Structure formats: structure tokens, C-alpha cells
């Protein structure tokens with residue numbers, strides 16, 4: 001029995017589904033989970049010594065590459081100073097100042113321990129500030145696993161939805177209105193009917209959780225206009241896109257200023273970190289400045305803050321994103337060309353260090369489009385890619401990520417291996 005099989009058989013007895021986060025089970029591609037013992041630059045190495053070029057990068061969290069030297073250096077010193085104080089440390093102030101400088105919509109910020117915590121707290125703040133209860137989200141956007149966000153995707157004009165997960169009370173789910181992404185007309189209709197009850201709209205400004213979906217030119221400006229008109233709080237969930245698609249996040253790229261922003265992944269330097277921040281008048285309502293309560297034993301953890309600060313300092317030279325964009329383009333153009341020569345319908349897109357494909361003839365503009373992609377072909381492609389040492393996210397509804405450790409040469413080599421994987425997947 002391989003070490004992987006041994007760990008999997010033990011894991012399923014003690015971890016639900018053998019994992020600590022569902023998509024790691026590789027169920028949707030009909031493959032076995034990986035048991036990883038080491039990350040090195042762009043590579044992951046499993047307990048049996050198999051090496052994979054990693055395009056998951058801890059779901060976007062890792063942007064300098066695994067065990068990047070600046071982080072290793074910073075942490076080996078930092079760990080000697082203690083791992084948690086439960087008190088404020090200098091790195092918290094320094095990273096807060098840097099994020100406020102790089103994302104001008106953020107006047108103040110609060111650090112938490114995950115993206116889920118960040119979005120949950122941002123919604124509470126929006127409700128506290130507006131005295132309203134309704135929340136608008138878009139189908140196929142993922143904002144973490146708190147109750148308000150686990151709502152079945154509806155279609156057309158917003159409907160009061162049923163819970164998508166047992167355990168989410170209907171009354172809670174009923175406060176979440178869902179709309180198709182990029183649906184400007186639906187948005188106008190919803191606001192016309194219920195705008196005065198809507199506390200906030202939360203949106204992935206580029207979607208990464210239905211595969212990669214770009215906002216239309218009108219969508220984000222319309223969102224900004226309508227939310228301003230109705231005194232609704234606009235929350236950009238940049239847990240994935242923040243410091244991933246551009247230095248100032250998607251909001252910098254599109255020139256839209258949200259009221260609140262949620263962050264996570266990259267800003268933690270590989271540690272469990274999230275954050276929410278934005279307008280000073282809103283953030284001043286957070287305890288202990290104001291009455292909206294939110295707290296955390298390990299929030300602002302010194303190791304996490306130092307690792308995050310180290311990463312952001314490596315990124316401030318904006319050329320990193322140009323470089324990441326160039327490499328993502330080599331990958332997506334290469335994949336599109338390979339698909340064309342095989343006459344396989346495939347669209348590929350990217351922004352900075354985030355990219356995605358859909359096995360379809362047209363770019364997806366919303367979740368319904370994304371669901372029309374060929375999932376069976378994706379599963380076969382994924383397994384063939386794994387056999388060729390390439391790790392893609394094990395679901396067609398996830399984006400891909402690259403880091404600065406993925407050299408142009410490695411990416412070009414990946415394209416060759418993936419072209420081969422696609423040929424095999426198409427034939428089988």
C-alpha cells in the first residue's frame with residue numbers, strides 16, 4: 001500500500017470525508033485526495049515523493065511560491081520571539097498602514113483569522129450601520145461558509161431562497177437575496193422593489209468560485225451607483241482577488257471604490273488570516289470604538305502578520321503583477337491553442353496571477369453559463385493532468401493560480417503537458 005493510500009484510509013476514519021475542507025477530497029473529478037508533505041517554489045511533493053507543478057497554490061494564498069526565502073527568513077527569526085501574544089504587536093500596525101496605502105478605499109482595517117470570518121463580520125457591520133437586514137449576493141459567488149452565504153442560487157429577479165445546507169435556518173437564509181452575476185437589469189429591479197431594506201451587496205469583483213468570470217463593463221459601476229442611491233453598503237469580497245489580480249486588487253483595476261472590502265489568502269503569507277476594512281465612519285462602529293461586536297483570540301497573530309507584511313513588501317513593486325499576468329497569459333493562450341487544434345470548445349481568461357478555463361464555446365458571464373461547461377471532460381482532463389505532474393484545482397468551479405516561482409519556462413512546459421492531457425481526455 002502506498003503511503004498516500006495508508007493516510008487516506010486512516011483519514012476517512014477521523015476526518016469527515018477524509019479532509020478538512022470539502023474540495024480537497026477531489027470527488028468532483030473522481031480522483032483520490034493528495035497527501036502533501038512538502039512545498040518547494042512552484043511544486044508540491046506528496047508523501048510518496050510524487051512531484052506536482054502546483055496551480056492551486058493553497059487556493060490563491062501563496063503568491064511568492066512555497067517556502068519562499070523572504071518568508072522563511074522572516075519566520076525563522078519571528079518564531080523565536082513567541083508565536084502569539086494576545087496583545088497588539090508592531091507588525092499589525094505596519095501591515096494595516098501598508099494595506100490602507102495600497103487600497104485607498106480602506107481607511108481602517110480589522111484582522112481576523114479567515115476569509116469566512118471577514119465576510120461574516122463585514123455583513124454584521126453593514127447591518128449594524130444601516131439598521132437593515134437584507135443582504136444581496138450573486139449566484140456562484142462564494143463568500144465563506146457562514147449561514148447567510150449558504151443560500152441556494154435562484155435565477156432571474158431576486159427571490160427569497162431556501163437554505164442550501166441543512167443547519168442554515170430558513171429565517172436566516174430568507175434574509176439573503178440572490179441574483180445572477182452581471183445581471184444589471186435584475187439589480188435595478190431588486191433595488192426598485194426592496195432597496196430600502198437592503199443593508200449590503202457583497203460581490204466577488206472578479207469571480208473565482210464559478211471558475212473565472214469577469215464582470216461586464218457596466219456591472220460594477222451599476223452596483224456602485226445603485227448602492228449609493230439607496231444608502232446600501234457595497235462590499236467587495238477581495239479575499240481571492242486582493243493582491244492577486246493587481247496591487248490594488250480588483251477595485252484598483254476597475255477604479256471602483258467599495259464601502260467595505262474583505263481580504264484573506266495572500267495577505268496572510270500562508271497563515272490563517274482574513275481582514276475587513278473600509279470607510280472610517282463604518283469601521284469606527286466596530287468594537288471597541290463602536291457597538292458592533294467582533295473579536296478574536298489569535299487575530300493579528302504576530303507570525304501571520306509578519307509573514308503577510310513580508311509578502312506585501314515583495315509585491316509593492318507593481319511589476320510583479322505584470323510578470324504574473326504575462327505568465328498567466330502564456331498558460332491560457334497555450335491552453336486555448338491546444339484546445340483549438342483538438343477542436344475542443346474551451347475559453348480561457350486571466351488577470352494577474354489568477355486564471356481559469358471553461359470547456360465551452362463562449363466565456364461564462366454567470367453561474368448558469370459556468371454550469372453548462374463540460375464537467376465530464378474537465379474530470380478526465382484533471383486526472384490526465386495529475387498523471388503528468390500538473391495539479392489543477394479539482395473542480396471546474398475554481399480558478400487557477402500562479403506564483404512568481406512559476407518561471408516562464410515552467411509554464412511553457414506545463415502547456416505542453418496539459419495539451420497532452422487534453423488530447424488524452426478528449427479521446428477517452
Ligand code: PLP
Pocket residue numbers: 059114115116117119142143144145204208209237238239240264265274
Ligand atoms: N471569499 C472568497 C471570494 C473566497 O474565495 C473565499 C475562499 O475561497 C472566502 C471568502 C472564504 O475564505 P476562507 O476559506 O479563508 O474562510
